[in-house]
Amino acid sequence: MKKNLTKVMAMGMIMTILAGTTAFANDTMLISANPNADKTIEDVIAEAEASMYLTQNGTVAGVEASATEGVSIVTMDNEQGGLRFAVASNTIIVNREDGSYMAADQLTEGMAVSVVYDMNSPMGMSLPPYLGNVTAVVANADAGAFTVGKFDNELTDMKNMLKLNIDNATTSIQNMQGSRIRLTDADVKGQDALVFYDMMTMSLPAQTNPTFVLILGEQTAPATSVPLRETAEANGFSVKWQGKTKPILLEKDGVSMEPMLDDATFVVNGVSDEAAFATELKDGVMFVSSEIFE
Numbered sequence: 001m002k003k004n005l006t007k008v009m010a011m012g013m014i015m016t017i018l019a020g021t022t023a024f025a026n027d028t029m030l031i032s033a034n035p036n037a038d039k040t041i042e043d044v045i046a047e048a049e050a051s052m053y054l055t056q057n058g059t060v061a062g063v064e065a066s067a068t069e070g071v072s073i074v075t076m077d078n079e080q081g082g083l084r085f086a087v088a089s090n091t092i093i094v095n096r097e098d099g100s101y102m103a104a105d106q107l108t109e110g111m112a113v114s115v116v117y118d119m120n121s122p123m124g125m126s127l128p129p130y131l132g133n134v135t136a137v138v139a140n141a142d143a144g145a146f147t148v149g150k151f152d153n154e155l156t157d158m159k160n161m162l163k164l165n166i167d168n169a170t171t172s173i174q175n176m177q178g179s180r181i182r183l184t185d186a187d188v189k190g191q192d193a194l195v196f197y198d199m200m201t202m203s204l205p206a207q208t209n210p211t212f213v214l215i216l217g218e219q220t221a222p223a224t225s226v227p228l229r230e231t232a233e234a235n236g237f238s239v240k241w242q243g244k245t246k247p248i249l250l251e252k253d254g255v256s257m258e259p260m261l262d263d264a265t266f267v268v269n270g271v272s273d274e275a276a277f278a279t280e281l282k283d284g285v286m287f288v289s290s291e292i293f294e
Contacts, residue, residue: 051150051158053192053216054119056083056131057141060111063104072104074137075128076113082128085115092136092176092214096143096196099172099212112142116194116216135176135216136194145200148216150192155185156205163205164188164195166213175215180255181293182235183215192216223276228259228286235293248279248286259288266292 058078066073072087087093087104095102107113116136124130138146149157155164166173166185173183196212229239232250237257240249247258247267259266259279266275266288275289 051148051192052119053116053135053148055114055116055148056080057112057114058082060107060109060113062109063107071133074104074107074113076115083115083131084126084128085117085131086133087137088133090176091134093139094136094194094212094214096138096140096146099196102139107137107139111139114138114141114146116148136214138194144196144198146194146196148192148194151188151190153189155188160205162195162200163207164213165207165209167209171210171213173213173215176218177294179294180235180252180257181231181290188213188215223289223291225277225280225287226290228279228288231288231290231293257292259292261286264289268292 056076056078058076061075061077061082063072063074065071066086070089074085074087076083076085087107091104093102093104093107094100114137115131115134116138117131117134121131121134124132147157147162149159149162151157151164155166156162164185166188168184171185173185173187175183175187193216194214195210197208197210200206200208228248232239235252237250237252240251242249244261247260250257250259255269257266257268259275261279261281264275264278266273266279273292275292277287277289279286279288281287
């Protein structure tokens with residue numbers, strides 16, 4: 001059933017995709033400057049089965065505020081007639097030049113961009129087509145190599161074209177939820193991801209040491225009870241004990257978290273939240289619910 005549904009969706013998108021979304025390329029990229037030019041229907045179906053995400057590329061023609069607060073509408077020009085899409089508060093905009101995050105008002109006219117969107121996203125039949133909210137936008141997309149794909153437990157993409165050799169010390173790994181806990185290569189396995197890289201081998205699959213990995217979609221790992229000080233310090237937080245009647249203070253890069261002993265409530269930058277487990281002291285070790293670091 002799932003395979004048949006994927007084929008139906010792929011066929012529905014065939015005109016849009018085969019019309020082409022030109023991927024930006026340089027001499028380190030796996031794909032050509034026009035990777036869709038020779039695609040067959042079977043190629044499109046195979047890609048749809050390999051990843052839940054597609055891309056379109058072009059240059060920014062304009063950015064305007066939407067009637068919905070916090071949402072911007074971006075118009076993009078390309079050889080296929082362009083695209084209009086929405087950038088909402090949960091849309092990640094990442095700069096290919098340095099991996100930094102950007103706001104919608106930093107997308108300037110003429111800037112090369114690549115739009116990452118869920119393959120199930122409805123697309124309006126207007127001219128240019130309206131896509132609605134997108135998952136991510138790569139700004140300055142012509143500044144270096146990148147790809148979107150699903151990576152298996154060996155960190156090889158499902159098309160067997162690229163294998164990631166992630167160095168957990170130097171590769172920046174992020175997720176759509178803005179995780180406060182340090183992510184590793186294990187978190188990328190089995191996930192769709194946007195990957196920035198600079199150099200690759202000429203093998204098949206090609207191998208690369210990525211500089212940036214954005215895990216796409218929501219991750220919902222079950223919460224567990226973890227040692228507070230060990231976990232906090234492993235993720236770069238300082239830990240300050242303020243007494244039994246006051247919250248424990250965790251601080252890092254402008255983020256402050258305050259779990260309270262014998263209480264599931266914790267505060268992040270002044271905003272209260274509820275954890276799955278209460279903070280508790282066991283055999284002289286403080287334990288806290290793992291999701292406060294997510």
